[in-house]
Amino acid sequence: MAGRFYPAKKDDLLANIRDCFNHPIGPGLPKRIGSDRMISAAIAPHAGYMASGMNAAHTYKRIAEDGLPDAYIVIGPDHVGVPFEAVMCDEDFMTPLGPCKIHEEIAAKLKRTIPCNCGAHRYEHSIEVQIPFLQFIDKDPKIVPIIMGDQSKSTAERLAHAIKEACKGRDVIVIASSDMSHYIPKEDAERLNTMVLRKIEEMDVDGMYSVIESKKISVCGFGPMATAIFESEPSRVEILKYSDSWDSLRYDVMSVVGYLSAVMCR
Numbered sequence: 001m002a003g004r005f006y007p008a009k010k011d012d013l014l015a016n017i018r019d020c021f022n023h024p025i026g027p028g029l030p031k032r033i034g035s036d037r038m039i040s041a042a043i044a045p046h047a048g049y050m051a052s053g054m055n056a057a058h059t060y061k062r063i064a065e066d067g068l069p070d071a072y073i074v075i076g077p078d079h080v081g082v083p084f085e086a087v088m089c090d091e092d093f094m095t096p097l098g099p100c101k102i103h104e105e106i107a108a109k110l111k112r113t114i115p116c117n118c119g120a121h122r123y124e125h126s127i128e129v130q131i132p133f134l135q136f137i138d139k140d141p142k143i144v145p146i147i148m149g150d151q152s153k154s155t156a157e158r159l160a161h162a163i164k165e166a167c168k169g170r171d172v173i174v175i176a177s178s179d180m181s182h183y184i185p186k187e188d189a190e191r192l193n194t195m196v197l198r199k200i201e202e203m204d205v206d207g208m209y210s211v212i213e214s215k216k217i218s219v220c221g222f223g224p225m226a227t228a229i230f231e232s233e234p235s236r237v238e239i240l241k242y243s244d245s246w247d248s249l250r251y252d253v254m255s256v257v258g259y260l261s262a263v264m265c266r
Helices: 010-022 049-066 104-110 131-137 153-166 186-201 205-214 222-232 245-249
Strands: 039-044 071-077 086-088 093-095 098-102 142-148 172-177 236-244 258-265
Touching: 010 049, 010 131, 039 049, 039 222, 049 131, 049 236, 049 245, 049 258, 071 131, 071 222, 086 153, 093 131, 098 131, 104 142, 104 153, 142 153, 142 222, 153 205, 153 222, 172 222, 186 205, 186 222, 186 236, 186 258, 205 222, 222 258, 236 245
Parallel strands: 039 172, 071 142, 071 172, 098 142
Antiparallel strands: 039 258, 086 142, 093 098, 236 258
């Protein structure tokens, strides 16, 4: 996705990420690398950086200032039609900032229960766009990427259990990659997405599924978000930023995509 969702040259990409943090709707650059380690999971959007990068920056600033984990389990929804309920990859990701390595120990354990097919990840953007942000805040991030082809609650529960078992003894952050409603008027997007945000904040997975299904809200990563809640069992969810493509691009107020950044804390 380099050259499409984000710049293909290292210096341009670094400048773009800094601009996302410093954008008027961004959070500002991280002030420090913390050591509290209260964050166990997070939500970040996955559109092109010009549209959603300044929203995603809120999540990555909070992660940096809270403290860096051993590994990041990055879960994205399937946009290309993978033939798996869930599928991981055990090969390093390459971005203009260099290779982002797989956490080999966690990946080896996870492969016992989750299919591994790196070809299935080749054209999926929802995970890849998170990686440069991780590389920006963490000099040597280790990841395990997982695509959810089936976003049902039952798959989310099974995947959360598999991740929890594979990560025993390790300090990890689960990153759920998701955009909110797609291509509807801004006013409708704010109303519908607020319903979903409320359920996420309440850690009410059943309620989240119910409102998305009953209101036909086009959230694309509800499975990863449910998995993050199930796996991390947070004591609270902190909504950091809601915005949409009109806020960032000022293009077509009648057809916006919504974006959410949030963290889940122990």
